[in-house]
Amino acid sequence: xxxxxxxxxxxxxxxxxxxxxxxxxxxxxxxxxxxxxxxxxxxxxxxxxxxxxxxxxxxxxxxxxxxxxxxxxxxxxxxxxxxxxxxxxxxxxxxxxxxxxxxxxxxxxxxxxxxxxxxxxxxxxxxxxxxxxxxxxxxxxxxxxxxxxxxxxxxxxxxxxxxxxxxxxxxxxxxxxxxxxxxxxxxxxxxxxxxxxxxxxxxxxxx
Amino acid sequence: xxxxxxxxxxxxxxxxxxxxxxxxxxxxxxxxxxxxxxxxxxxxxxxxxxxxxxxxxxxxxxxxxxxxxxxxxxxxxxxxxxxxxxxxxxxxxxxxxxxxxxxxxxxxxxxxxxxxxxxxxxxxxxxxxxxxxxxxxxxxxxxxxxxxxxxxxxxxxxxxxxxxxxxxxxxxxxxxxxxxxxxxxxxxxxxxxxxxxxxxxxxxxxxxxxxxxxxxxxxxxxxxxxxxxxxxxxxxxxxxxxxxxxxxxxxxxxxxxxxxxxxxxxxxxxxxxxxxxxxxxxxxxxxxxxxxxxxxxxxxxxxxxxxxxxxxxxxxxxxxxxxxxxxxxxxxxxxxxxxxxxxxxxxxxxxxxxxxxxxxxxxxxxxxxxxxxxxxxxxxxxxxxxxxxxxxxxxxxxxxxxxxxxxxxxxxxxxxxxxxxxxxxxxxxxxxxxxxxxxxxxxxxxxxxxxxxxxxxxxxxxxxxx
Numbered sequence: 001x002x003x004x005x006x007x008x009x010x011x012x013x014x015x016x017x018x019x020x021x022x023x024x025x026x027x028x029x030x031x032x033x034x035x036x037x038x039x040x041x042x043x044x045x046x047x048x049x050x051x052x053x054x055x056x057x058x059x060x061x062x063x064x065x066x067x068x069x070x071x072x073x074x075x076x077x078x079x080x081x082x083x084x085x086x087x088x089x090x091x092x093x094x095x096x097x098x099x100x101x102x103x104x105x106x107x108x109x110x111x112x113x114x115x116x117x118x119x120x121x122x123x124x125x126x127x128x129x130x131x132x133x134x135x136x137x138x139x140x141x142x143x144x145x146x147x148x149x150x151x152x153x154x155x156x157x158x159x160x161x162x163x164x165x166x167x168x169x170x171x172x173x174x175x176x177x178x179x180x181x182x183x184x185x186x187x188x189x190x191x192x193x194x195x196x197x198x199x200x201x202x203x204x205x206x207x
Numbered sequence: 208x209x210x211x212x213x214x215x216x217x218x219x220x221x222x223x224x225x226x227x228x229x230x231x232x233x234x235x236x237x238x239x240x241x242x243x244x245x246x247x248x249x250x251x252x253x254x255x256x257x258x259x260x261x262x263x264x265x266x267x268x269x270x271x272x273x274x275x276x277x278x279x280x281x282x283x284x285x286x287x288x289x290x291x292x293x294x295x296x297x298x299x300x301x302x303x304x305x306x307x308x309x310x311x312x313x314x315x316x317x318x319x320x321x322x323x324x325x326x327x328x329x330x331x332x333x334x335x336x337x338x339x340x341x342x343x344x345x346x347x348x349x350x351x352x353x354x355x356x357x358x359x360x361x362x363x364x365x366x367x368x369x370x371x372x373x374x375x376x377x378x379x380x381x382x383x384x385x386x387x388x389x390x391x392x393x394x395x396x397x398x399x400x401x402x403x404x405x406x407x408x409x410x411x412x413x414x415x416x417x418x419x420x421x422x423x424x425x426x427x428x429x430x431x432x433x434x435x436x437x438x439x440x441x442x443x444x445x446x447x448x449x450x451x452x453x454x455x456x457x458x459x460x461x462x463x464x465x466x467x468x469x470x471x472x473x474x475x476x477x478x479x480x481x482x483x484x485x486x487x488x489x490x491x492x493x494x495x496x497x498x499x500x501x502x503x504x505x506x507x508x509x510x511x512x513x514x515x516x517x518x519x520x521x522x523x524x525x526x527x528x529x530x531x532x533x534x535x536x537x538x539x540x541x542x543x544x545x546x547x548x549x550x551x552x553x554x555x556x557x558x559x560x561x562x563x564x565x566x567x568x569x570x571x572x573x574x575x576x577x578x579x580x581x582x583x584x585x586x587x588x589x590x591x592x593x594x595x596x597x598x599x600x601x602x603x604x605x606x607x608x609x610x611x612x613x614x615x616x617x618x619x620x621x622x623x624x625x626x627x628x629x630x631x632x633x634x635x636x637x638x639x640x641x642x643x644x645x646x647x648x649x650x651x652x653x654x655x656x657x658x659x660x661x662x663x664x665x666x667x668x669x670x671x672x673x
Contacts, residue, residue, distance in 0.1 A: 038316045060314035068309070082304055091315060094608045150315050155307045163307060169570060170308035171607050 009120040013110050016117075016190035017076035023128055023186075023193070024102065025069040028086055028153070029055050030135045031100055035088060035142070037149050049129040068153055071164065075157055076104070076191060079111035083156035087173045091148040096173045098142065098199045105192040117189035127186030131195055134183045141181065142199055175200050339587075341603065341613045345644035346633070348617075349382070351375055356620065356639035358535060358552065358579065359460075359487040359503060360446045361404040361417075363624035363637045368411030370428065371626065371635055373643060374402035379416055381428060384628065392416075392426060393433070406448035408455075411629075415455050417445030423457055425469060437474050440465045447489040449498075451512070456498060458486030464500055464510070481508045481523050490537040492544065497524070497563055499547050501534025507549050509563045525566035531555040536592065538581040540606075548590055550578025558592060560607075572609045574602065579623050584649045585631035591648060593636055595621030601636060603648060615646055 026048060033043050033054040038061060043054040056062055075081040086100040109115060154170055163169065178198040185194040353376035354362060362374040371382040372392065377400030379392040395402060395418060404417035413434070416424045421441040425434045441459035449456050454476070455467045464479040464486055479500070488501030498510040507527040527549075536550030536558075545564040551557050556576055560569040577595035584591065588606045599621055603613040620639030627634055627649075634646045 058314065064309070064311070064313040094605070094610055148316060151313060152308055156304045157307060159305055161305055161307075163305070166310055167307045168310050169568065170306050171570065172306055 009118050010116050011119050011121075011188055011190060012116045013077055013079075013114065013190055016110075016188040017073045019124060019128075019188055020076055020104070020191045020193060021069040021073035023131075024072055024084055025065055026053055026055075026132065027100075027102070027135060027195075028065055028068070029053065030132060031086055031088075032056065032061070032151060034136055034139055035098065035145055035149070037088060037145075037151050049125050049132055051129055051132055053132065067166070071167075072155065075155065075161065076106070078161075079106040079108060080158045080161045081106070081155060082158065085154040085156070085173075087152045087154060088145065088149050089152065089173070091150045096175050096200070097145060097149065098197065099173070099175060099178070101196045101198060103194040103196070105194075107190050110190045119187075119189040124186060124188055127184065130184040131186060134195075138181075138183075138197060142197070177201055339650050341615075342647050343613070343615060345615070345617050346647050347645040349643040349645075351637055351641050351643045354623075354637055354639070354641055355401060355403075356623070357403075358533065358577075358621075358623065359485050361406070361448065361487075361624065362402065363626045363635065363643075364405050364407050364414075365626035365628055365635060366407030366411040366414070366428075367409060367629050369629055370407075370411070372405045372407065372414055372428075373637060374405050374416070377401045379405055379414075379426075384633075390431075392428060392431065393424070395424075403444045403446045404448045406450060406455075408450050409452065415448050415450070415457075417448050417457060419444045421445060421459065423448070423455070423467070425455075435469070437467050437469075440467065440475055447486050447500075449489040449491050451491040451495045451498075456489055456491065458482075458489045458500060458502075460485040462486060462502065462504070464489065464498075479508070479510050479523070481510075481526065482506055487533060487535040488537040488549075490539055490547075492539045492547075492563070493541065494544060497545075499537045499539070499549070499563070501530075501537055501549060503533040505530050505532060505534065505551075505555070507534045507537075507561075509547075509561075509566070525561075525563065527561065527566065527568070529559060529568055529571070530557070532577075536578045536581040538583050538590070541583050541585050542588065548581050548583070550574075550581050550592060553577040553595065558590070558604075558609075570607065570609065572604075576600075577621060579621055580625035580636075582625050582627050582634060585627075586650060589649070591625070591634060593622035593625050599638065599640075601625075601634070601646060601648065613648065615648065617644060618642065 030053060032038050033040070038056060038058060042056055042058045044057045046053050046055055056065070072081060072084065081104050083104060084102045087096055088098040089096050107117070110117065152173070154173065175198055179201055180196060180198040183195040183197065185192065351373060355376070365371045369384045371384055373380050373382065377397065378394040379402055381390050381392050392414070393416065399418050399420045399422065401419055402416055403419050406415045408414065412427060412429055414426045414428050416426060418424065421443055423437040423445055425437070426432065427434055440457060441461050441463060443460035445457050445459050447458035453468060453470050455469050456464060457467060458464045462482040462484055464482070465475055466477040467474040468476045482500065482502035482504055484503040486500055486502050488499070490499045496512050498512065500508045500510065505528070507530060508523040509525040511524040530549065530551040532552035532554035534549055534551055538548045540546035540548065545562055547561045547563050549559050549561065556578065557571050557573050558578055558581065559571045561567070562569055574592060574594060576598060578592055579595060580593040582591045589612065590604045590606050592602050592604065594600055594602065598614070598616060599618040601615040601622060602611055604610065605612055618636065618638040618640055622636045622638045624637045625634055632647065632649045634648050635643060636646065637643045
């Protein structure tokens with residue numbers, strides 16, 4: 001992928017979709033690791049975005065995430081993806097505890113007229129790196145997930161998207177009265193991704 | 208509840224999100240006092256929205272639809288306001304986006320956290336709502352000899368006066384649930400029978416009986432007297448009935464749905480034509496405004512009462528073609544006016560949820576078996592479905608997560624019909640195995656709620672102090 005887009009700082013729709021969907025893959029892995037959804041020992045270390053990143057070695061999770069990113073990049077290339085939400089739920093009750101919300105704005109001119117934009121790979125990587133650092137440090141303020149959790153991923157697409165065979169419509173899995181923290185965003189000049197985490201109010205602080 | 212109100216909502220949710228904590232407690236939009244308060248706070252001086260994508264529209268949507276419920280002023284939210292709010296929220300969100308998730312969920316982590324640790328902390332952090340005990344076996348089983356094993360009929364109903372009616376062959380029996388007394392209401396003649404449907408009127412006294420010869424009889428159950436026979440509406444058997452006040456709606460094998468005003472001589476007031484095969488499911492919404500009908504032609508129609516007229520063949524509000532087998536099981540949600548659950552037959556096996564206002568399919572769940580009947584729990588957000596081959600079970604689902612909470616087995620043939628007691632707690636099911644079973648699946652009346660309070664130990668408060 002890097003070879004395709006790194007030259008002369010020109011970025012195409014395809015290249016941008018690849019960067020963004022790859023970002024989701026790493027972000028999901030990082031969230032699952034940092035939030036302890038899967039055991040620590042099921043992750044392996046790689047170097048990415050100039051950071052040590054952790055990737056799951058669990059075959060089931062791996063397949064899930066790779067299926068996810070390939071579908072996301074398809075939607076990104078079509079400009080149909082509005083948002084991706086990674087939801088962390090209690091395993092026993094199904095209650096939604098955290099929502100990692102990635103909003104995507106697509107430059108419609110690029111999709112419609114297939115023009116390209118200029119932005120250096122380096123800059124994008126630096127922005128992504130900042131987000132990844134924030135995800136890793138989120139454990140300092142997010143409430144402790146002190147029960148076994150499961151996750152799910154929701155994709156918000158345009159209404160005219162045909163539902164792929166392996167997908168179903170879902171409810172938004174919202175949190176009642178959540179706390180929200182906005183993280184850094186990054187922009188490929190084609191796709192702009194804003195990151196926000198909302199989580200269940202910690203009832204301990206309430207008077 | 209105008210556009211201005213919702214704009215406020217969006218901007219306030221934005222400011223709250225960027226300012227993060229400490230503001231969250233007072234964020235209840237569409238509320239006069241809060242909007243006034245906001246004016247004084249510096250967050251609301253500037254209505255410029257610098258970053259749309261960072262706003263949590265989900266949150267906004269949630270506040271529109273759910274946030275106010277119960278917490279703020281439950282007394283004010285009338286059903287019509289509720290419905291309006293729902294519609295508003297729906298148009299806001301439903302038409303713009305689609306929310307998708309993988310059918311196959313990621314593998315659940317195995318023991319990510321040592322269980323003993325998690326057990327102690329969860330106990331402390333939140334007193335978990337005590338789980339209702341759901342008996343796995345039927346409370347009572349009655350014989351139902353000669354019950355017709357026919358998917359398209361509706362032979363069981365439980366009236367508001369706590370009397371159960373069941374049609375066995377050509378006879379309608381009444382079983383009084385308060386004292387267990389059985390009586391025979393009527394046995395129709397060979398040439399007219401068998402009975403193909405029964406339905407109590409809302410008063411719990413009058414009962415409609417649909418017959419194989421296309422007639423519909425109206426009986427007074429207390430006097431045991433035939434009041435009138437509705438003739439000439441249908442061409443063939445009447446397998447589906449439902450009441451809407453004094454309107455008795457009948458669905459026939461001829462695909463017609465007829466609204467009969469039982470008070471007047473010329474009883475046919477409206478005819479809905481839309482099905483081209485037998486109508487086997489008919490349910491009026493609680494408001495009496497919308498009628499859902501399902502047929503053997505795999506179609507589900509939503510009809511609007513107010514657009515019906517007596518001369519023109521009325522058009523449906525929605526024609527929903529997503530089921531791939533006969534649609535018999537229909538149930539309107541008791542806590543959300545425009546939510547309908549529908550179940551498909553053997554070739555479909557799915558339960559689908561519909562927003563009957565927009566016609567949007569909200570969710571679809573493959574149950575793995577023919578869906579014969581559906582009932583909502585009136586007290587909790589749960590749905591009960593009854594099935595055929597292979598398990599012949601009753602399945603209890605959490606809504607909207609659609610997590611299975613219980614599977615009740617016992618019937619040895621498909622569970623064709625279900626009816627709910629007037630208190631909403633007990634469910635009667637009749638199956639092709641010629642039994643009628645009673646299940647205590649929706650909790651026990653009155654006992655369930657006060658019980659935990661009376662059981663509190665003297666030092667129960669200590670939990671909270673820590």
